[in-house]
Amino acid sequence: MKRIRTAVQIIFTIFTNGYAYGFLRGKIYQGNLKYACVPGLNCYSCPGAVGSCPLGALQALLNRRGFQVPFAMLGFFFLFGSLFGRFICGWLCPFGLVQDLLHKIPLSRKRKRLPFHHILKYGKYVVLICLVGAGSLFLFGGFAKVPAFCKYLCPSGTLFGALPLLASNEALRDQAGGLFSWKLGILIVLLILSVKVYRPFCQYLCPLGAIYGWFNRFSLVQVHWEKERCISCGACQRACPVDLAPEEISRSAECIRCGKCAAACPEGCLHFSKKPGPNPDTKPDLKPEKRT
Template sequence: MVRRIVQALFTLASNGYIKGFYEGRIYKGDIKKVCVPGLNCYSCPGAFGSCPIGSLQAVIGSMKYTFSFYVSGFLMLMGIVFGRFICGWLCPFGLFQDLLNKIPSKKVTVKGLWKNMKYLKYAVLAVFVVLLPLVMRDELGISAPYFCKYICPAGTLEGGLPLVLMNESLKSTIGWLSAWKTMLLVVTIISSIVVFRPFCRFVCPLGAIYSLFNKVSLYRLNVDEKACTSCGICESACKMGIKAYVEPNSPECIRCGDCIKSCPQGAIYREDVVTIKTSHGKVNKVE
């Protein structure tokens, strides 16, 4: 419940430009120059900040620059401090998928060969976020934001659909691209009902970036090997299918905390916890 409240509050805070929703216009104030940590479309009528993936693409595909120290530094700082905690607690599109997965239905567990699909998000990051904007430029030396334009369902949900619905002039411009993006959003919605966070698992380039820092981030998990019995309860509780007792800081871990709550021995804990061993051999963890 705490995580859900934090997710909701952060989503409202980063998309709180209420005026934009009923006027059908995006916020263009100075705050828009600042990146938010999660995936949140720049074109959302309520968005106060910029999406880091969109900002990265805008710089790579611009006429003057191909590298941004600000955006790259921001992503590295967020990754080093939080890792994929951002995915689990601060990303609005992560909350959207979480709520969809709450809809009663038969759930599908990702296992076997399907688990290898997790590497797809790194390919999306390399090809659509970096290589295509860097190489596929027009005669003016400008390239399109390929991930945002052709793939991102968050942009369709938060920006594309609201702006089209609220602007009559935009309705006449709807073409194959809008239909394609809407189809991808529908696929994401349906798959999110039966699979826990499919977009985060398989597609999200921002999650791919943060996952690279999970093992070294300041916010991390640890396992008390003396208390752990390798019972596997934490693995059963983990919706991402991670063996927390083996790899507590897996690149796929979104830091939801389900493994901590489920462990009957209290063997999994956050790294910011002080561990004290009593004279009776019992391990106490004090925040």
């Protein structure tokens, strides 16, 4: 499962960033595929990107004059969220892949969460409301509204957009200043933190994860937990990179559907399914059942 997921992540990242000419010339793809968005966080200013970034697109619609409901992006989020939920984060997001790979580096003792996780996990909702929402509606740079999340926070834009473009385009390199340094600093902190903590950006800051997380409770792709067969051994929670208990896995907004719980369960009572899991308010028996 682990290898399959990594392979899918790599193939999807190459597939959605396959415009090799852009990397060579320091330019971006300008074809019709950019009418559509890719599901994960993938900067459309990446020289290889063949689709649009869903958060960039949402902000572009919010940046229009006055306030108009961004129907196209609401539709996109409902469409992909209802089908996949945060499966997209776990399997199809290029920046998630980068963090996953960094977390495999055996440099320090690994942590699943940061201290004060129970508070910090709401950071992604704050970013969604303040930067993507209010920021894009009310923050002006000159006379034009600015995509505040892209401008001040997005590490994907710095990694996949800025660095390759600045490396191959001298005119852009000359213009890089304080803002670029700020964004580069954020990227470096997040990348270093990823070596120790599992996906810090996804867990605490990603507004796309906040959106898809809401769909986890009813999305088509579910991790189904068979409570009756569970022997409460805790193997799934130990394997879970975001430390979720089996009763939380199905509907939690934090579950990225990585499938590690399913692979770790000795009884096979966790598996990908279309069927939703049991109500998260029902707790399993703490005592393990006697096995004959």
